[in-house]
Amino acid sequence: MIEQQTRLQPPLGRVRGFGSAKNGTHHWWMQRVTSIALTPLMIWFAFSIAIRAGEPWEVMAEWIARPFNAVLLVVLTAIGFYHTAQGLQVVVEDYIRPDRSVMVVNMAIKAVLTLLALLAALSIIRLAV
Amino acid sequence: MAHSNDAREALMIGRRTDGTTVRRPLSPHLQVYDMLQMTSALSIMHRISGAAWSVGLIFFVWWVAAAAAGPEAYGRMAGFMGSFIGVPILFGITAAAWYHILAGIRHLMWDFGYGYDIPTTYRTGWIVIAGTAVMTVLTWIVAIVAWAS
Ligand code: HEM
Numbered sequence: 089m090i091e092q093q094t095r096l097q098p099p100l101g102r103v104r105g106f107g108s109a110k111n112g113t114h115h116w117w118m119q120r121v122t123s124i125a126l127t128p129l130m131i132w133f134a135f136s137i138a139i140r141a142g143e144p145w146e147v148m149a150e151w152i153a154r155p156f157n158a159v160l161l162v163v164l165t166a167i168g169f170y171h172t173a174q175g176l177q178v179v180v181e182d183y184i185r186p187d188r189s190v191m192v193v194n195m196a197i198k199a200v201l202t203l204l205a206l207l208a209a210l211s212i213i214r215l216a217v
Numbered sequence: 218m219a220h221s222n223d224a225r226e227a228l229m230i231g232r233r234t235d236g237t238t239v240r241r242p243l244s245p246h247l248q249v250y251d252m253l254q255m256t257s258a259l260s261i262m263h264r265i266s267g268a269a270w271s272v273g274l275i276f277f278v279w280w281v282a283a284a285a286a287g288p289e290a291y292g293r294m295a296g297f298m299g300s301f302i303g304v305p306i307l308f309g310i311t312a313a314a315w316y317h318i319l320a321g322i323r324h325l326m327w328d329f330g331y332g333y334d335i336p337t338t339y340r341t342g343w344i345v346i347a348g349t350a351v352m353t354v355l356t357w358i359v360a361i362v363a364w365a366s
């Protein structure tokens with residue numbers, strides 16, 4: 089499809105300032121690094137919970153509170169929520185228009201995820217100390 | 218020239234040396250792609266499972282927060298998770314998580330430069346599907362055995 093250029097501003101001028109080319113490589117790289125870290129953490133967590141299915145609060149709270157477990161759970165929380173925020177950002181960028189809404193939705197998602205991550209981390213630390 | 222309100226559309230427009238514009242083809246998306254192919258179906262499933270797991274994280278936060286709040290709050294949480302609403306949700310999160318992990322490892326394999334030919338793509342695709350089924354069932358067997366004992 090061929091169209092005539094009818095404005096003086098070149099396409100690059102319109103793109104500059106709000107297009108892509110911000111921190112794409114870092115974003116992509118961190119998504120890989122966090123997924124590598126999360127793989128053993130998530131498998132450890134899934135089976136740790138599965139073998140304790142049906143256990144009462146005393147057993148579970150004591151399990152979370154053990155120093156080794158508490159540290160791994162806080163790490164899992166931090167890396168997991170970071171990976172999730174970055175992952176959802178890409179989904180939002182792909183499906184939501186216009187750019188203004190993308191920014192608002194991503195800020196809202198990051199705000200909610202930050203609060204949830206802090207709530208989880210604080211709960212784990214409270215049990216552990 | 219057609220007006221565009223979005224920077225990303227501008228990126229799809231190139232110019233010839235005579236100043237006329239050319240619209241570059243867009244990458245495949247839901248409306249144009251054959252979703253019955255395993256490649257595209259597994260690709261979008263990774264996105265869906267990632268989104269589903271994101272929602273599932275709420276239950277993780279609820280779990281640790283309830284444990285920190287005390288026995289009553291934990292009892293209510295465990296009661297919900299063991300109910301006929303909670304169990305299917307937990308099962309769904311388990312399946313989505315295993316799919317996302319295995320498909321994610323397949324992504325990492327590609328990032329290291331392996332497995333791009335069509336036969337390997339299909340083979341690893343089937344491994345992800347079978348692996349998801351096996352690991353999901355295995356996780357639940359472990360949980361049910363623990364529950365029963
Ligand atoms: C806390 C648990 C997790 C959540 C909530 C989550 C969520 C997400 C989301 C929403 C995306 C974006 C999907 C897309 O753009 O299509 C994503 C991407 C990704 N996830 Fe996860 N994920 C989790 C754990 C993992 C784990 C354990 C792995 C291990 C391999 C992993 C591997 C990946 C990879 C490789 C990508 C990038 C895929 C791409 O570039 O298309 N994720 N994740």
Ligand code: HEM
Nearest residue numbers: 116178179182244245246247248250252256257258260261
């Ligand atoms: C054989 C099928 C497909 C191939 C070979 C393919 C290839 C690619 C490639 C090379 C990228 C760039 C990745 C990057 O920027 O790191 C990409 C991104 C993307 N693809 Fe596909 N794709 C396929 C199918 C699909 C389907 C069926 C969908 C959705 C319905 C889809 C949605 C996306 C989205 C949303 C992105 C941007 C996310 C990202 O940059 O990570 N793709 N795809």
